[in-house]
Amino acid sequence: MNIQILKDKLNSKEYDFLKKDSHLGDNILILTTGGSIAYGTNVATSDIDIRGVTLENKQDILGLSSFEQFEDKPTDTVIYGLKKFISLCLNCNPNVLEILGTKQEHLLVISKGGELLRNNVDLFLSKRAIQSFGSYATAQLRRLQNALARDNYPHAEKEQHILNSIWGQMEHMQRVYKSFTDSDISLYIDKSDREDMDTEIFIDVNLKHYPLRDFKNIYSDMNNIVKDYSKLNHRNSKKDELHLNKHAMHLIRLLVTGTEILQGKGVNTYREKERSFFLDIRSGKYSYNEIFEMVDDYEHEFKMAAASTCLPDKPDYKRIEELMIKIYSNAHF
Numbered sequence: 001m002n003i004q005i006l007k008d009k010l011n012s013k014e015y016d017f018l019k020k021d022s023h024l025g026d027n028i029l030i031l032t033t034g035g036s037i038a039y040g041t042n043v044a045t046s047d048i049d050i051r052g053v054t055l056e057n058k059q060d061i062l063g064l065s066s067f068e069q070f071e072d073k074p075t076d077t078v079i080y081g082l083k084k085f086i087s088l089c090l091n092c093n094p095n096v097l098e099i100l101g102t103k104q105e106h107l108l109v110i111s112k113g114g115e116l117l118r119n120n121v122d123l124f125l126s127k128r129a130i131q132s133f134g135s136y137a138t139a140q141l142r143r144l145q146n147a148l149a150r151d152n153y154p155h156a157e158k159e160q161h162i163l164n165s166i167w168g169q170m171e172h173m174q175r176v177y178k179s180f181t182d183s184d185i186s187l188y189i190d191k192s193d194r195e196d197m198d199t200e201i202f203i204d205v206n207l208k209h210y211p212l213r214d215f216k217n218i219y220s221d222m223n224n225i226v227k228d229y230s231k232l233n234h235r236n237s238k239k240d241e242l243h244l245n246k247h248a249m250h251l252i253r254l255l256v257t258g259t260e261i262l263q264g265k266g267v268n269t270y271r272e273k274e275r276s277f278f279l280d281i282r283s284g285k286y287s288y289n290e291i292f293e294m295v296d297d298y299e300h301e302f303k304m305a306a307a308s309t310c311l312p313d314k315p316d317y318k319r320i321e322e323l324m325i326k327i328y329s330n331a332h333f
Helices: 003-009 035-039 058-062 082-090 094-101 112-119 128-152 155-176 212-231 238-262 275-282 288-308 317-329
Strands: 028-034 049-054 069-072 077-081 107-110 185-191 199-205
Touching (some): 035 049, 049 094, 082 094, 082 317, 094 238, 112 317, 128 288, 155 199
Antiparallel strands (some): 028 107, 185 199
C-alpha cells in the first residue's frame, strides 16, 4: 500500500479519535503500520492495522486514574500507554516489539520520545525472546495442525490430537506457573456419556494449597487449545483455506524474526528478503507437508540461535527506567 495514501486516510473522519481522544493527539509517541502491511505480506484485500504508543495523561501518572491502551475496533487500531508498552517489551512480546522495528517510511507519527524508544530497542532484547517468540510460533503451528486433524482424522484420533497439543504445552505451564507433577494434573481419554462422542478428554486434578490465579491460567491455556480447534471446525471454504495459509506464513515469520533477534540482528518487522516466499505460502503454493518440513528447518535454526545467543538473561531494568524517566521528563503536560 502507498504509505502517503494511508497517511491521508488518517485525516479522514474515520480516524477522528486520533485527534479528539484525550489520551492521543499530541500525546502520541509512535504511530505506525501493523499486521500484514508492516510485515510486507499484504495483498489487495488486506485490512489496515494501526499500532502505536502514547504518553499517559498527567492524571494517569500522578493521580488516581489509570490508562493501559486505546483500541478502536472498526479501524483495527491499538495504541498502548507507555507503561503498559514498556512492561510488554520487557518480556519480548512480539506484538509490541514489532512496533519498534517497522520501516522508517511506515511511521505515521513519530515524536522525540518515540525516536528514543526506537533507538533503544536493544535495551528490551533478552533471552526472554526464546520463550515469547517460541510460544507464539507454537500457537500458530497448533492451529494449523488442529485444522488439518479435523479434516483427516476420525473423532477418536481428533480427540487424541487435541490431548497431544495440551501435553505439548504442559512443559511451558510447569515453567511459568507454580510447578506441578503429572499426577497433580492428569489428562486422559475415556468413554464419553455425550451423545455426540464415543470418547472424550477427561481431567483429574489433585492440588493442595495451589495459587488460584495460576490454576486459572492453566485452565485458560488448556481451554484456548480446545477453542482454537473448535474455531476451525468448518474448514470447507476457500476463505478458510486462505486463513490457514496465513497462519502457516505467520508461523514461519515469527521463527525468522525471533531467530534474528537471538542472533543479535535486532528487530526487523518488514521482511524484505522473505517477502515473496511468505506471499507464496499465503497463496497456497506449498502443501502442508512441505510447510511442516520447512517449519522443522526454521525451528532448528531458532533453537541453534537460542543455544548460542549473546543476549542477556533479562533486560537492563535500570537503563530502561532511565529511558522512561527521560521520556516523561521531556513531555509537556
